[in-house]
Amino acid sequence: MNPFFLRAAGALLLFASCFLFGVSCETRLKRRWMILREFLEFFRYLERETSRRRTPLWEAMELGANRCRTEVREVLLFAAEQVRERKGGEFVRIWETAVFEKLGRDLTGEEAFQAILQSAGALCGSDLVLQRELLSQCADRFALLEEDARKDYRSRGTLFRRLGAAAGIFLILIFL
Amino acid sequence: MPGDDFFGILADPVQNLLIKGGIQREYLQEVRLRAGSPLFLRYQNREISLNRDGQPCRDWKDAYRIRMEEVRETLEYLSGYSMYAFEDEVKQGYFTIPGGHRVGLAGKVVAEEGRIQCVRQISFLNIRLSHQILGCAEPVLPFLIQEGQVSHTLIVSPPGAGKTTLLRDLIRLISNGVPGLPGRNVGVADERSELGGAYLGVPQNDLGVRTDVLDGCPKGLGMTMLLRSMAPQVIAVDEIGSERDAEALENVLYSGCKILATVHGSSLEEIKKKPLIRRMMEGRVFERYVLLGFSPRAGSVRKILNGQEETIFCGKP
Incomplete structure (x- = not known):
């Protein structure tokens, strides 16, 4: 085989893998942003539900899940089923199980993951005044997290993609 | 009977107590949960309290005492984890759950201009079991x-x-x-x-x-x-x-x-x-x-x- 073609193929593969690595980093940032945005929308939706239509929690979760495209959908559907069937014990336990099984902390980052776990108190409580307050706080907190994640994605996402491409070109230059 | 749906709406420790005590659902008329107080049941037209082993005890001082967490857990189950869905009923002091059972509740009432806004810190529950006796009106x-x-x-x-x-x-x-x-x-x-x-x-x-x-x-x-x-x-x-x-x-x-x-x-x-x-x-x-x-x-x-x-x-x- 012509050594030039061999080098060109190797260079192409190097470039592609570096570029894809950069793109996957960007995608992870985007996914994190989308997850937080969907949680935020769900909390805002539940805020309305608790004060207006008063849909039971399992139904609100199912309706909320229908609007989601990320892992949040799986979390909500899992929790909704446990709540509807009343087989998961206390809500805190149900929520923890759903979040650990269907989401995983590597997708969201530690801070957001803890915020998601702590939101159990806002989703279900026996004190309505406190629950509304917690829901409102939760929505505010997720609004901040979502804003940070969006900024991260906008700034670092493009950077990762460009760095990946640059790294690929750099390696090609070295090998050639 | 132990294990039927009704028992599932009580906090786990209370549920276990009733099952250990062999309490039968069809004879159970009322369950009273008061945070910090003994568990009282109305069973076969008599008031009874159970000790830690689920056995009826004569002196209520020996009875199993309900904890606040158990009241909260029971409320979660009773409301299907959706207390907010019963807000209007809670303002009147009771709500109805599947099976037609009535849950009376008491706690700190927040009132404004003589009207009840909400009931917070609910720590007293009275669950009255619905007993539909089919055919009881036939002689009447x-x-x-x-x-x-x-x-x-x-x-x-x-x-x-x-x-x-x-x-x-x-x-x-x-x-x-x-x-x-x-x-x-x-x-x-x-x-x-x-x-x-x-x-x-x-x-x-x-x-x-x-x-x-x-x-x-x-x-x-x-x-x-x-x-x-x-x-x-x-x-x-x-x-x-x-x-x-x-x-x-x-x-x-x-x-x-x-x-x-x-x-x-x-x-x-x-x-x-x-x-x-x-x-x-x-x-x-x-x-x-x-x-x-x-x-x-x-x-x-x-x-x-x-x-x-x-x-x-x-x-x-």
Whole structure:
């Protein structure tokens, strides 16, 4: 085989893998942003539900899940089923199980993951005044997290993609 | 029976206690949970408390004490994890759960300008189990039928003697129809969700195939709405007596519709002290009075009287 073609193929593969690595980093940032945005929308939706239509929690979760495209959908559907069937014990336990099984902390980052776990108190409580307050706080907190994640994605996402491409070109230059 | 749905709505430690104690669901009438106080049950018409091993104890000081977390956990299960869905009911101090069971609650009330805004820190629960006794009204119904028509009937009984249970079964029988009385359209104004035991709008008790239930609506308003919208032949209402019901009752009485009602009281003399009931009795509005008592057991029919207050049936003493 012509050594030039061999080098060109190797260079192409190097470039592609570096570029894809950069793109996957960007995608992870985007996914994190989308997850937080969907949680935020769900909390805002539940805020309305608790004060207006008063849909039971399992139904609100199912309706909320229908609007989601990320892992949040799986979390909500899992929790909704446990709540509807009343087989998961206390809500805190149900929520923890759903979040650990269907989401995983590597997708969201530690801070957001803890915020998601702590939101159990806002989703279900026996004190309505406190629950509304917690829901409102939760929505505010997720609004901040979502804003940070969006900024991260906008700034670092493009950077990762460009760095990946640059790294690929750099390696090609070295090998050639 | 242990393990049936009802036990599942109690906090795990309480549930385990009842199962260990061999408490049977069909004999259980009431469960009282008070944070920091012993667990009390009304079981086979007696109040009992259970110790840590689930055994009945004579001295309540030895009884298992309920913790606040258990009250909260029970509330989660009772409300299907959705206390907010019962906000209006909670303001009135009770809500109904699947199975028609009533949950009374107490805690810190937040009021504004004399109106209850919400109940917070709920730490007292009284779960009254719904016991629909199918067929309990069968011996009574023949006395309430005159010339193929249901009579205007007032059921009189002290609290806990079974007037709601009897009324519920009368509604079912009249609605489904019995020999000598074809099924009638029955409208039920169920202000406190006791008759239908509705959960999220669906009655949990069998009220018959021709029954329309207006759930959670004030009695007076409910009777008027039913009359206008559902064309009932019989209207049933629990615990009348307040002046607010008077106008609606009059509308029902003069519309060709029959009324089945209940009132708290142990005798006719006692209920005559209520102005509305006295006026109605003096006007010979009711054609039948059914008096219930506790002897020989709760729900026993003591007497049935006609409109002239003459005894037409006398129960066993």
